[in-house]
Amino acid sequence: MTESVLHQTIQNLEGVLPELEEQERHLRNQLDAVVKQANSARSALENLRVLTGTDHSDRQPVAAGSASAEVSVDATVAEAAPAQVAAEPEAAAGAESAADASVVPQPRAATSPRTKRRPAKKAADKKPAAAKPRAKKAATKRAVAAKQPAAAEQESGSLLDAALEVLKKAGEPMRPRDINTALGREATPGQIESVRNTLDRAVKKTDLVTRPGRGTYAAA
Structure with a gap:
């Protein structure tokens, strides 16, 4: 009985492990991207502070905060992987939904395509109306020009x-x-x-x- 339970657990873990490894790679890629962004922001901040002559002591809290943020992210990834491997398939599904929820959503456009097209439609509606006076003026000019000769x-x-x-x-x-x-x-x-x-x-x-x-x- 115990051996069959162990075999079943092994099969369950083998089935869940690829998904967990994929999530781990995904989280590590996110971590790498965040670290690159933080390094770029830190480098730009350093250059701006050098240009503005800001004292070095003002930079340390920012660096410490960035380092603590990186450590906390690493700790979160390290703790999430073993916990997910040891869990049952139900726990794996919960971890997957939590990982999906942790992904930063992409910001939506300020205006929808339908909203953007409305001004263009109004402008298109106004153009023929604006063209009518021009047509009348052109006809008047032609009539005057014909009368003059x-x-x-x-x-x-x-x-x-x-x-x-x-x-x-x-x-x-x-x-x-x-x-x-x-x-x-x-x-x-x-x-x-x-x-x-x-x-x-x-x-x-x-x-x-x-x-x-x-x-x-x-x-x-």
Whole structure:
């Protein structure tokens, strides 16, 4: 009876041992990571204190606290392994759940992906609304731009007709300045230049006006 119980216990322990060894490796890896982080923090702290000129006596409590923390972690790992090996499978399951609970949970993101997407959705909804005034402005500009050449062409045509009447009545070549004066327009450089440009286009594109001399125009 006793021998069968011992064999059963051996089988139970052999079945539990791989899990315990895996937990031991996991805990030791965690310990190594914590030690590395502590060493990095200690090294950075030393460098910062050297830069700021902090007294060495201020560093000792931190070092002592770190050393005691490392010793306590080592002691916890050393005590946990023998206790788990000697326990029954039920105790092993309890140790496994305790080890899982001891793992530091990863911090969650401050905002969920759903929360992050909401501003983007609102921004996407607003873009078409903002585009409507631009479309209206563009259409207005095109309409104005289309009207301006038509108005300029109409003005140029009426100016050409009036200039032709003046040239026909004069019966001799005239300069743009004189034609502009005969039309009763202001004697500004811009007005005179508009008469000259209108007559130049008429000479090139029509046979209504000729240029008998430099700077003079006559009706054909």
